[in-house]
Amino acid sequence: MSTRTFREPQPPVIAAPYWSEERAAVQAEARRFAAEEILPVADELDPHKAEFPASLVEGLAKQGYFGITVPTELGGMGLGVLEYCMISEELARAWLSTASVIVRAQGAMGVNVADPQRRRTLIERSARGDWIGAAALSEPEVGSDLAAVRTRAERDGNEFVISGEKRWCGNALAADFIQVFCRLADPEPGQSRAAGLGSILVEKERGSFPAGLTGVPIDKIGYHGFRTWNLTFNGLRVPTANRVFPKPAGDLTPLTETEATSTAGFKAVEAELNTARVQTAARAVGLARGAVEDTLAYLQEREQFGRPIGDFQYLRFTVAEMAARVDQARAFYQQVAHMIDSGLPCRREAAMVKLTATEMAAEVTAQAIQLHGGNGYTTERRVERYWRDARLTTIFEGTSEIQRKIIADRLLPKSPLG
Numbered sequence: 001m002s003t004r005t006f007r008e009p010q011p012p013v014i015a016a017p018y019w020s021e022e023r024a025a026v027q028a029e030a031r032r033f034a035a036e037e038i039l040p041v042a043d044e045l046d047p048h049k050a051e052f053p054a055s056l057v058e059g060l061a062k063q064g065y066f067g068i069t070v071p072t073e074l075g076g077m078g079l080g081v082l083e084y085c086m087i088s089e090e091l092a093r094a095w096l097s098t099a100s101v102i103v104r105a106q107g108a109m110g111v112n113v114a115d116p117q118r119r120r121t122l123i124e125r126s127a128r129g130d131w132i133g134a135a136a137l138s139e140p141e142v143g144s145d146l147a148a149v150r151t152r153a154e155r156d157g158n159e160f161v162i163s164g165e166k167r168w169c170g171n172a173l174a175a176d177f178i179q180v181f182c183r184l185a186d187p188e189p190g191q192s193r194a195a196g197l198g199s200i201l202v203e204k205e206r207g208s209f210p211a212g213l214t215g216v217p218i219d220k221i222g223y224h225g226f227r228t229w230n231l232t233f234n235g236l237r238v239p240t241a242n243r244v245f246p247k248p249a250g251d252l253t254p255l256t257e258t259e260a261t262s263t264a265g266f267k268a269v270e271a272e273l274n275t276a277r278v279q280t281a282a283r284a285v286g287l288a289r290g291a292v293e294d295t296l297a298y299l300q301e302r303e304q305f306g307r308p309i310g311d312f313q314y315l316r317f318t319v320a321e322m323a324a325r326v327d328q329a330r331a332f333y334q335q336v337a338h339m340i341d342s343g344l345p346c347r348r349e350a351a352m353v354k355l356t357a358t359e360m361a362a363e364v365t366a367q368a369i370q371l372h373g374g375n376g377y378t379t380e381r382r383v384e385r386y387w388r389d390a391r392l393t394t395i396f397e398g399t400s401e402i403q404r405k406i407i408a409d410r411l412l413p414k415s416p417l418g
Helices: 021-048 054-063 081-094 096-104 116-127 265-301 313-341 347-371 373-377 383-393 400-411
Strands: 133-136 152-156 159-170 177-183 197-203 213-217 228-239
Touching: 021 054, 021 081, 021 096, 054 096, 081 096, 081 265, 081 313, 096 133, 096 265, 096 383, 133 159, 152 177, 159 177, 159 197, 197 228, 265 313, 265 347, 265 383, 313 347, 347 373, 347 383, 347 400, 373 383
Parallel strands: 133 177
Antiparallel strands: 152 159, 159 228, 177 197, 213 228
16 A cells, blocks of 8 residues: 555635635535535445435534525525535535435425415425425426326315326435425416426325325435335325415515416426526536545555556546536536526526536546546445436436527527428
8 A cells, every 4th residue: 555645635616706705614514514424324325225314314404404595584594506506516525315305495395385374384494404305296208398297186175186106206205295296277278288287295204105195216226315206196185275386485475366376387397497407517516526536536545567546647637637627517507506696597507507517427427437447346436426326417407408408499599490
């Protein structure tokens, strides 16, 4: 074993226009928590495809990470999407699953019911990690085309009766609620297919499904710790008061008549995807950064021909390019997160950063395995975990192909023949 002194990797930077002492402190604390509290648990449990323990969820709650974007007067940290993404990068660098579970709160999911006082209560619970959800969007035959959703919620007096099947529902069993995207009414003649779609809250106990709902876990090649489910709704009854309306996150005002009769559920889901895609870009950066940092250590540790392999120019140049791509993607996600915080439209930019950051992460983590040689193709090193998880980021929250379509449609209008 070499006695050479390793050079520690530099901490991730905050792009100059967005730097502040407060943000640097938030980032440093997230990095400490991830390294000390998450990484050892991930190293122990991920090889066994085990779920993250309740103690880790409690730790995230104590850090306030379920309420990063919730106003302080409602029990949250009162921060923006930029800080949310910075923290997500740090968590994902340790274990992608922990950066994913905090998405299931933030006061933006499972709270926008009609009653303002109940809405406040749910936001406060969300901020303290006592109202963590799961999103049931996709179906076995419905992925990117959400307007084709077939799961139905039929009204019966003061209840909705939900029937149908949902796929790729992460955290469903461990959640306090499942937000189900379904068809509430058929489109009127001349309306788009998206008309009549909306979301319903299914309240539940953690660790069990209510009557009328069953689930089968999906065996994935990665993304362990965060169990994913195929759900079947068979006449599940839910109070009509559990309908979710398209109101801005944290809005406690009573529903207007327009909001109460709105069929804008589809557009509300689309709007939420902007933040989700930027946060996914941040998670991808965290995975790629982990791969670079572990590779830097390995290049100094591994010796061939009497010297560390990090002395060989080709390997040095390769890891330099990897690091540059990570920093480039980080600066981009910080820019788009700042746009969201500033209230600027950014659907194109959100698609761009999601596309570039996730494709970068898939390529950089694969390159990290290559630089580890045979050791990279074992479960003894973390790079294989980063690689498995990074590959998924190009698929969820809208595939790379969907992002390319969004970008192209905003850059280049189709001709009448298109």
